[in-house]
Amino acid sequence: MEFKKIIEEKSAASWEKYIPNLSIDCVxxxxxxxxxxxxxxxxxxxxxxxxxxGYVLKEENxxxxxxxxxxxRTGAENIYxxxxxxxxxxxxxxxxxxxxxxxxxxxxxxxxxxxxxxxDFHDVxxxxxNISDACEWLSIDELPEFMMDHREIFDKGLETLRRQLxxxxxxxxxxxxxxxMPELQKLYEVILGKKLNRGNFYRKMLRYDILEKLDExxxxxxxxxxxxxxxxxxxxxxxxxxxxxxxx
Numbered sequence: 001m002e003f004k005k006i007i008e009e010k011s012a013a014s015w016e017k018y019i020p021n022l023s024i025d026c027v028x029x030x031x032x033x034x035x036x037x038x039x040x041x042x043x044x045x046x047x048x049x050x051x052x053x054g055y056v057l058k059e060e061n062x063x064x065x066x067x068x069x070x071x072x073r074t075g076a077e078n079i080y081x082x083x084x085x086x087x088x089x090x091x092x093x094x095x096x097x098x099x100x101x102x103x104x105x106x107x108x109x110x111x112x113x114x115x116x117x118x119x120d121f122h123d124v125x126x127x128x129x130n131i132s133d134a135c136e137w138l139s140i141d142e143l144p145e146f147m148m149d150h151r152e153i154f155d156k157g158l159e160t161l162r163r164q165l166x167x168x169x170x171x172x173x174x175x176x177x178x179x180x181m182p183e184l185q186k187l188y189e190v191i192l193g194k195k196l197n198r199g200n201f202y203r204k205m206l207r208y209d210i211l212e213k214l215d216e217x218x219x220x221x222x223x224x225x226x227x228x229x230x231x232x233x234x235x236x237x238x239x240x241x242x243x244x245x246x247x248x
Contacts, residue, residue, distance in 0.1 A: 002044070015105055021109060028052060032121040039137055040052075041135045042136075044130075067081065080119075086114070166244075181201075185202075
């Protein structure tokens with residue numbers, strides 16, 4: 001079924017079950033092959049890309065809605081979510097729905113709440129809905145043209161993630177359970193967009209006291225196998241709450 005017909009058929013039901021004029025857009029970050037990736041979808045018949053998003057049921061709070069939207073798209077549960085901004089410019093929906101009748105649910109003015117989501121790339125099973133013809137992970141350095149203000153939402157989400165690195169730990173939701181220090185450093189570097197001194201990084205991460213060194217190493221390389229670490233969950237959660245006194 002074509003995009004226009006699907007949207008028109010959904011409109012009446014949307015007025016009944018969702019809170020009017022309120023939407024959610026999620027910047028979903030994953031880390032894979034030493035690259036920071038973001039989850040994007042492409043609208044059917046439109047050839048424009050979007051961040052995963054949706055609407056808030058009348059009996060939901062915002063975080064419940066964001067979790068539901070992302071579970072439907074990724075199959076992942078217990079996702080780390082951070083609300084970072086409300087996007088409220090006039091005519092946010094112009095362009096994509098300009099050829100639709102004014103009474104269409106999607107054509108109304110929506111205030112969109114932006115959420116950052118951090119997920120383990122390997123825990124995600126991408127699901128494509130009936131208004132999309134693609135759902136993919138793309139590198140943050142190779143993003144396509146976005147619809148509406150989704151590029152602005154992505155930019156603000158990435159800026160928020162980078163700023164968070166100055167006072168919060170990052171990695172528990174993006175890395176596998178066991179990882180090497182070089183892998184953790186690479187994650188910080190791709191988020192920050194700059195190289196970090198190896199010695200300084202190692203000392204700072206160990207001083208944070210959120211890592212447990214394991215009695216095993218990563219096998220298979222030509223050089224000395226690097227030690228494996230994992231996060232100490234209780235200390236990590238405490239650091240999320242209390243923050244750090246120094247940044248990058």
